[in-house]
Amino acid sequence: MRIGLLTDGGYPYATGESRLWCDRLVRGLPQHEFDVFALSRSADQEQRGWVRLPDRVGRVRTAPMWTHPVDARHAGRPRGLAGRIATGLGRAYGRRDRLRFTTHVKALVGAVCEGAEADGAAAGRFADGLYGLAELARDRGGLHRALLGETTVRIVEGACRAPGTGRTVHSATVPDYLGFVAELDRVLRPLSLDWYDGDGLGAVDLCHAASGGAAALPGLLAKRFFGVPLLVTEHGVPLRAHYLAAPEAPLSAPVRALLANLHGLLASEVYRQAALITPGNTHVRRWQERFGADRSKLRTVYPGMDAERFGAVGEGADEGGPGTLVWIGRIEPAKDLIALLHAFTEVRRAEPDARLRIFGAPVRAGEGDTYLAHCRALAAQLFPDEAADAHAVGDNPVTFEEIGGPEVPDLAEAYAAGGVVVLSSVVEGFPISLVEAMFCGRATVSTDVGAVVEVVGGTGLVVPPRNPRALADACVALLRDPERRARLGAAARARALELFTVEQNLAAFRGIYLDLVGHAPARWTTAEDPHDPAGPPRPFATPPEAHVLGALPPGPVAPAPGGIPDRVPSWAIGVEGVCAGAHGAGGGDA
Numbered sequence: 001m002r003i004g005l006l007t008d009g010g011y012p013y014a015t016g017e018s019r020l021w022c023d024r025l026v027r028g029l030p031q032h033e034f035d036v037f038a039l040s041r042s043a044d045q046e047q048r049g050w051v052r053l054p055d056r057v058g059r060v061r062t063a064p065m066w067t068h069p070v071d072a073r074h075a076g077r078p079r080g081l082a083g084r085i086a087t088g089l090g091r092a093y094g095r096r097d098r099l100r101f102t103t104h105v106k107a108l109v110g111a112v113c114e115g116a117e118a119d120g121a122a123a124g125r126f127a128d129g130l131y132g133l134a135e136l137a138r139d140r141g142g143l144h145r146a147l148l149g150e151t152t153v154r155i156v157e158g159a160c161r162a163p164g165t166g167r168t169v170h171s172a173t174v175p176d177y178l179g180f181v182a183e184l185d186r187v188l189r190p191l192s193l194d195w196y197d198g199d200g201l202g203a204v205d206l207c208h209a210a211s212g213g214a215a216a217l218p219g220l221l222a223k224r225f226f227g228v229p230l231l232v233t234e235h236g237v238p239l240r241a242h243y244l245a246a247p248e249a250p251l252s253a254p255v256r257a258l259l260a261n262l263h264g265l266l267a268s269e270v271y272r273q274a275a276l277i278t279p280g281n282t283h284v285r286r287w288q289e290r291f292g293a294d295r296s297k298l299r300t301v302y303p304g305m306d307a308e309r310f311g312a313v314g315e316g317a318d319e320g321g322p323g324t325l326v327w328i329g330r331i332e333p334a335k336d337l338i339a340l341l342h343a344f345t346e347v348r349r350a351e352p353d354a355r356l357r358i359f360g361a362p363v364r365a366g367e368g369d370t371y372l373a374h375c376r377a378l379a380a381q382l383f384p385d386e387a388a389d390a391h392a393v394g395d396n397p398v399t400f401e402e403i404g405g406p407e408v409p410d411l412a413e414a415y416a417a418g419g420v421v422v423l424s425s426v427v428e429g430f431p432i433s434l435v436e437a438m439f440c441g442r443a444t445v446s447t448d449v450g451a452v453v454e455v456v457g458g459t460g461l462v463v464p465p466r467n468p469r470a471l472a473d474a475c476v477a478l479l480r481d482p483e484r485r486a487r488l489g490a491a492a493r494a495r496a497l498e499l500f501t502v503e504q505n506l507a508a509f510r511g512i513y514l515d516l517v518g519h520a521p522a523r524w525t526t527a528e529d530p531h532d533p534a535g536p537p538r539p540f541a542t543p544p545e546a547h548v549l550g551a552l553p554p555g556p557v558a559p560a561p562g563g564i565p566d567r568v569p570s571w572a573i574g575v576e577g578v579c580a581g582a583h584g585a586g587g588g589d590a
Contacts, residue, residue: 001517002033002058004204004222008215009041012050012060016041018210018235019051021303021505027054028506032513035204036060037195037218061200063193065186065214093146097136101146104132105155109184112261113159113169123272123292126265134191134221142192147185153177160254169261172254179255187262190217202226205517209233209270213263216270223273229520231512232270235280235303236429237287268292275516278508281430281451299512303430304505307497310439313416314493320442322482324355325475326418328403328411328433329425331360336447337375339468340424341398345382346472348397351479356398359414376400415440419485420478425449426465434460438496443488445474455500459492 005011011022026034034057040046043066053060093101108129111122137143146152159165160172172180195201201222208231209216222228251259271277271293278301279285285298307314320326325344329335337358344356358375379398401408408414415421421437421444428450435455437444444460446452453462461478463470478485498504 001205001513002035002203003513004201004207004219004228005034005036006038006207006209006215006219007036008039008065008211008213009045010038010210012036012038012053012057013040013045014048014051015045021235022210023051024304024502025506025509026057028502029510029513030056032056033058037201038062039065039190039214042066061195063190063195065189093140097140098146098151100132100136101143102151102155104129104136105147105152106159108133109152109155109159110162111265112258113156113162113165115166115169115261115264123265123268127269130191130220130266130269131224133188134196134224137191138196138225143185143188147188148181152181152184156180160258166257168253168257172252172258176252176254176258179251180258183251183255183259184262187214187266190214191221193218196221196225201228204228206231206513206520211236212267212270216274217266220270220273227521229275229516230270230273231276231278231516232274233278233280233301234284234288237284264291271297275520276512278512282454283429283451299508301505301508301512302500304502305432305435305439305500307439307501309410310412310415310436313412314439314441316416318416320416320419321355322419323351323353323479324357324418324420325479326357326359326415326421326442327424328359328414328421328436329423331358331372331375333371334425334427336424336426336466337371338378339426339466339471340422341375341378341382343424343468343471343475344398346469347475347479348383350472350476354397354479357414357417358398358400359403359408360400372400411436412440415442419443419482420445420475422471422475423447423452424465424471428452431455435496435500438492438500441489441493443478443485444492445471445478447471456492457495459488459495461488 005022005026007016007018007022010016010018011026013019036053036057036059038060040062046064050060106129107125111126111129114122133143156177157172157174160169160177195218201207201218202225204222205228207219207222207228209219210233212232212234216230216232219228219230219232223230268291271288271291274297276299277288277293277297278299279288280301280303282300285293285300288298289295325347327337327340331337340356344354347354347356379396379400383396383398385396401414403409403411403414408417415437419442421434421440421442423431423434423444423446425431425447426449428447430451431446434444434446434452438455438459444456446456446460446462447465447467448462449465456462461474463474478488
């Protein structure tokens with residue numbers, strides 16, 4: 001079958017989230033053909049290019065969400081962007097179209113101002129406005145000129161001042177209206193793409209969105225216009241990311257409140273329309289249920305990870321440095337290395353020979369560099385260089401290292417460097433570094449955030465976040481008990497191999513694809529209405545077992561006097577004697 005893979009800021013680009021997972025999915029299911037529909041998020045991402053695509057990727061259509069639509073025609077790779085904004089600015093609307101536009105924007109913005117937690121009627125008005133704008137964009141070549149016009153600003157102003165809006169939204173001023181309209185235009189840009197035709201998303205058998213939010217928006221329209229079933233996979237929580245992310249330009253409280261409502265309503269509509277939702281863990285699943293996902297549509301599928309690269313360490317007899325703690329990850333405030341360093345002071349009091357090796361790099365320039373410098377300064381303050389005498393070079397028990405050097409050439413060697421792997425985060429989604437440590441057969445100490453408890457099970461120690469004393473006590477307990485470390489490490493590796501491998505992930509989606517397409521309503525090839533049987537059904541519109549070899553007889557088969565059909569299907573020609581013999585043998589008073 002043909003799968004439409006929908007991505008936002010990831011595959012097929014060489015940078016971005018879900019890039020590796022999408023590549024493994026496409027390469028691991030060779031029986032299917034994939035068309036990729038990708039939204040890019042920055043000029044840098046465009047310039048870094050694409051990963052090498054396998055042969056089973058049929059078409060790639062991309063659209064930049066980071067630039068003004070006028071410039072989109074000139075942005076992207078030298079090969080050109082196949083999926084551009086439909087006409088850049090869109091055509092000027094006539095009187096009837098202006099009325100359609102105003103009606104739909106009022107419905108959508110009114111629901112947004114009421115909030116994502118308003119009654120079901122608000123969600124219905126949001127959906128009506130969204131699909132009405134999508135149909136207008138398809139008919140008239142885009143929304144950009146109208147969305148950034150004075151009409152939209154006045155509609156936002158009226159909706160914010162309407163009775164029943166929250167105090168924060170009600171306090172919005174003219175700069176807030178303008179700021180929200182600009183963000184609304186950015187969120188709704190996928191409505192103006194030229195992907196919604198018989199050669200685009202109308203040609204696929206199933207849309208698979210690699211995340212919610214903007215990536216799933218084209219899938220909503222494919223279902224609306226062509227009846228294509230939608231599958232949504234979320235390894236993180238895009239809605240939560242919108243709440244926590246620091247925008248490039250500071251936004252006022254009213255604009256942030258409006259955007260939170262907008263993304264909440266969009267998420268609820270995506271969950272309502274999806275045929276199936278596959279959260280990457282229970283933590284994500286709880287967020288989805290909070291925003292209206294039907295439990296009957298939810299199926300947890302853990303993201304697959306490559307266990308082979310950690311096999312030598314996991315199966316080896318080396319238990320690493322018996323007195324060494326290892327931390328691996330992106331150095332950023334959410335990882336709470338400050339608490340880890342304070343906890344290590346307690347560890348050193350109990351185990352004077354203990355060492356802490358921190359492997360990582362700043363997540364991005366600026367904030368990450370500042371946080372790393374702060375951590376280095378704190379480590380130097382808490383642990384002055386220790387020397388055996390006045391003439392020896394001091395040695396600090398805490399080191400900050402990067403993977404790829406002569407001592408630690410790869411990631412597996414970093415995990416092998418210690419006997420205990422520590423995770424000290426205060427915010428976490430699916431803890432990838434924890435799973436990698438489990439593949440390596442290492443005992444772990446983690447904070448109870450995100451999906452940590454679900455991943456670890458009973459194979460590691462879990463303590464409350466922001467509690468250095470509890471973190472230190474757990475580390476000391478494992479450092480002093482090598483037999484317990486070995487037992488936990490072996491159990492952790494067995495659990496990871498059972499639940500978190502690429503193979504289990506691919507097996508799950510192999511079955512999901514067949515199940516969804518097999519149960520989807522029949523779609524027809526020549527009619528405008530996808531459910532109007534004016535032409536032959538599309539392939540995979542019915543389950544494979546519904547097809548029989550050869551042509552069926554044009555009418556009902558009437559039995560002959562002897563009980564044998566007068567007409568035999570073409571696939572049974574040549575075996576009439578067998579059938580007759582079987583019929584005769586089966587006679588009697590059975």
